[in-house]
Amino acid sequence: MTALGKLDSSNLNGGQKLGVKYYTVALALFGAQILFGLLAGLQYLYPDFLFGILDFSVNRMVHINAMVVWLLFGFIGSSYWLLEDESGIPVVGLKLGNLIFWVFTLAVVVVVLVYLLIQIGDGTHTSIWLINEGREYIEAPRWADIGIVVCVLVFFYNVAATFTKGRFTGVGGVLVLDLIALAGLYLAGMYYTPNISIDQHWWWWVIHLWVEATWEVLVGCLMAYGLMKTLGVRRKIVETWLYIEVALMFGSGILGLGHHYFWIGTPEYWFAIGGFFSALEPVPLVAMVVHAVFDAGHHKLKSTNNPALAWIIAQAFGNFFGAGVWGFMHTLPQINLYTHGTQWTASHGHFAFFGAYVTMVIAFFYIAIQKWRGNVYMSGNMAGGSWKWKWAIALLHIGMLAMTMALLISGYEQSQIERAVEGSSWVGYFTAQAHHWFVQGMKWRQIGGWIFTAGFVLLVWDLLTIGKRETRPAQALTEID
Numbered sequence: 001m002t003a004l005g006k007l008d009s010s011n012l013n014g015g016q017k018l019g020v021k022y023y024t025v026a027l028a029l030f031g032a033q034i035l036f037g038l039l040a041g042l043q044y045l046y047p048d049f050l051f052g053i054l055d056f057s058v059n060r061m062v063h064i065n066a067m068v069v070w071l072l073f074g075f076i077g078s079s080y081w082l083l084e085d086e087s088g089i090p091v092v093g094l095k096l097g098n099l100i101f102w103v104f105t106l107a108v109v110v111v112v113l114v115y116l117l118i119q120i121g122d123g124t125h126t127s128i129w130l131i132n133e134g135r136e137y138i139e140a141p142r143w144a145d146i147g148i149v150v151c152v153l154v155f156f157y158n159v160a161a162t163f164t165k166g167r168f169t170g171v172g173g174v175l176v177l178d179l180i181a182l183a184g185l186y187l188a189g190m191y192y193t194p195n196i197s198i199d200q201h202w203w204w205w206v207i208h209l210w211v212e213a214t215w216e217v218l219v220g221c222l223m224a225y226g227l228m229k230t231l232g233v234r235r236k237i238v239e240t241w242l243y244i245e246v247a248l249m250f251g252s253g254i255l256g257l258g259h260h261y262f263w264i265g266t267p268e269y270w271f272a273i274g275g276f277f278s279a280l281e282p283v284p285l286v287a288m289v290v291h292a293v294f295d296a297g298h299h300k301l302k303s304t305n306n307p308a309l310a311w312i313i314a315q316a317f318g319n320f321f322g323a324g325v326w327g328f329m330h331t332l333p334q335i336n337l338y339t340h341g342t343q344w345t346a347s348h349g350h351f352a353f354f355g356a357y358v359t360m361v362i363a364f365f366y367i368a369i370q371k372w373r374g375n376v377y378m379s380g381n382m383a384g385g386s387w388k389w390k391w392a393i394a395l396l397h398i399g400m401l402a403m404t405m406a407l408l409i410s411g412y413e414q415s416q417i418e419r420a421v422e423g424s425s426w427v428g429y430f431t432a433q434a435h436h437w438f439v440q441g442m443k444w445r446q447i448g449g450w451i452f453t454a455g456f457v458l459l460v461w462d463l464l465t466i467g468k469r470e471t472r473p474a475q476a477l478t479e480i481d
Ligand code: HEM
Pocket: 136, 211, 212, 259, 260, 278, 279, 281, 282, 323, 324, 326, 327, 328, 329, 330, 331, 332, 336, 339, 340, 341, 342, 345, 348, 349, 350, 352, 353, 356
């Protein structure tokens, strides 16, 4: 046992050591996501910028693929993080899990390099296998797809075998079942057909059902564990909430898939099904807010890890507003007719991914750093001050909200001028893009992006230094009903 406040991997169990490796790569890819987002945003303002060197299509693709991969790395890392704690035994097959981490990371690096080096060319059967599959968010070529499936299967084996051999808690049970769905759905995105309607139909199975069902359930598990760790909320309470949230999420999210079937050539009954069930999707998100805020209030905000608790609460609200409210705004077919595929969608996409997922992964970064430094004190009045984490959370939120609002204004202008006034014509598309409201929105998005970047730099700095000068042990948890 080394001194408190010192980074020492002997403070971590086997699963947690592997977890922090995943976290490190996740944080680096988060940085890459931001960099390529900034480049793509600049290209909206200066269309010639880097043209022919790093095209918009490439920057956009790297931006959103980096997002999907770093969040997945964050989730995998967090699952390894809680695995031994929850199951009560060392991770089964940890050596294999460690090996797979390196294989996975190497594959991601190769895929990104290929994206950057080969930017244009014919789409053929060879390019699908070696370069790019052409499916937004999951563009990885077929060889990498198969590799990812193998890596995820090993990860699944680690989690399922450890819980089976050790203790199967409620959180563990939900996590294992959810990972079956999460891994299984990835296969739907590997189905190749030249028919664009059928292709989109299956592609949405991955995209929508991942982010609105399986990823939501996964963060539900993480929130349950996080609330027990930071506040000492009793297991019985968090697990009861978790079951309710999961039931509501699957109840609304599965058929809510229909809100992506409005305009891709699927039968018309999807208007009614998609509109109705997706309108119910915010309900479980309200349950998550009640759950987190009630528990925090009940424990008078006395936590063992203030930054982590702050990010958990940010998740509850971000998820509700970004996914629930911003999603609900354009989910009825009557409204979606005007807003579909405008910057309105990008406004929701940014706010939802940040609010629901980025927040929870950052909460786990803080839970991890605390233990890594020997379970050091991280409540009020930390030695070394707590301005960095507070400013990081503020700047990241101000930046994200500025981007969200700017995009919403641009999107609003597009739905009015391009769709309502000009009747979705080709001319209308360009008129709307040239309108000063649109252009101003793009400028403000970029300013929001710079603020967000400043928040990210501060976050990394804080994660590297928080608790370093602290010598007190973490505050004891007080379990109350
Ligand atoms: C955390 C959960 C969610 C995330 C991360 C998320 C993210 C996204 C993203 C990135 C898109 C754009 C997809 C594309 O590239 O075409 C999108 C589209 C959409 N989302 Fe969500 N979403 C979430 C939850 C919701 C919820 C709860 C609703 C409804 C209540 C909703 C309604 C919609 C609709 C209607 C579209 C289609 C927009 C269009 O027609 O262009 N989303 N979402």
